[in-house]
Amino acid sequence: MSARPAEDLVKQWESEQALLRQQVVEGDTEDWQRAPDFSGLQRVGGVDLSFIKGDDVNACAQLVVLSYPDLQLLYEDSQMVTLTAPYIAGFLAFRETPFLLESLQHLERDQPQLLPQVVFVDGNGLFHYREFGLACHLGVLSGLPCVGVAKNLLQVQGVNKDEEHQSQIAALQKGGDCFPLTATSGKVLGKALRSCNKSSKPVYVSVGHRISLDTAVRLTHSCCRYRVPEPIRQPFTAASFSCCVSGFLPSVSSSAGKMHAVGSLLCRKEETASPSQPPRAKCLERPCEAATKALSRCTCPLATGSVWTQLYASHTPAAATESQSPSDRPTVSPENTFANTSRLQIHDAKNEVLIMLGTFQEQ
Structure with a gap:
C-alpha cells in the first residue's frame, strides 16, 4: 500500500472511530450489573481471532458462550476467515470486528436464546490510542455490553511499562487486587487486575460498551479460574x-x-x-x-x-x-x-x- 492511500485510509478510519466513540456507554445499563453477585446474569460470551504462524491474513474467528456462574460451554462457533483490511496500529478493529460481529449475528438469528448478555473481547476497549479499541467497536455495533481484556500492556497516553508500573504489579497480593491505568490527562482508562491467586501476572481490563469499569473488573475476576477469563481462555474446542x-x-x-x-x-x-x-x-x-x-x-x-x-x-x-x-x-x-x-x-x-x-x- 502506497503512502497516500494509507494516509487516506487512516483519516477515514479516524473519522469513523470518532463518530462511533460518541456512542460508547461507559456505565452500567443492566440490573445484573448492579447486583453484588451478578444475579440475573446467565450467559457470558467471548470472541477472538486466532492466526496461523507466519500468516496474518487467514484466521479462525471464534465465539463461545458459557453459562454463568458455573462457566460451562453452551455454544461455540468457529469459522475460517480471510482478513482483507490492512493492519494499521490503533485500527485493529477494522480488520477483526466484521467477522466477530458476524458470529454474534449468526447466533442471534439461529439461537437467540443463547445470545450472551455480556461479551469478553481479547483486546482493549477504552484503553486505546483514541479510547476506542476492539471491545468498544464490537460493543457499539452489536449493542451488547462488552469488556476488553488484554494480556499485554498497550503503552498509550502516558501509561508505560516502567519501574513504577512493575512495582504496582508487585503490590498485587491476591486475586481481585487491581490498580488504575491513568492517562496523562488524569482519566482512568482501565485497570490492571490480578485475576487469580495462581498467576501474579495481571490482565488489563477496560470498558468496551454498556458497563462500568468497576463492574467490568469485578466480572472479569469472577470469570477467572486462571489468569485469563474463561470466555476467552477457551479458544480451541x-x-x-x-x-x-x-x-x-x-x-x-x-x-x-x-x-x-x-x-x-x-x-x-x-x-x-x-x-x-x-x-x-x-x-x-x-x-x-x-x-x-x-x-x-x-x-x-x-x-x-x-x-x-x-x-x-x-x-x-x-x-x-x-x-x-x-x-x-x-x-x-x-x-x-x-x-x-x-x-x-x-x-x-x-x-x-x-x-x-x-x-x-x-x-
Missing part, C-alpha cells in the same frame, strides 16, 4: 481445532498426522507496544523433543507424561498399530492417562497451556 486443521493442513491426510502437525501451527495473537509492528503471533510450540516422536514418554520437567503418545494411540487406525510389535506400539502409563478425553498438551515457557479436543482445562 473440537470445532475450532477441526476448522483450523481442515483449512490449513489439507495435505496431511491422517488424523494423527494432523494432530501432530497442528502443534507447531496454531498461534495466538498478542498486542505489541510498538505501533510500527502488527500484533505478533505467539506460537504454542512443543519445547520437549522427546514428545515430538509420539512414541516415547515426555521427559519435559513441566509434563507428567506424553499426551502426544495418547493422541497417537487414540487416533491412529487400529491396523496401523496392530502391525507394530508390542514394544513399538504407543503406550501411556496409567498414572498419565486422561479418561475418555483426547488431548493435545503443549508447553509455553511462561504458562502451561493444555489444549484439549472436546474439553479445555489449564493445569
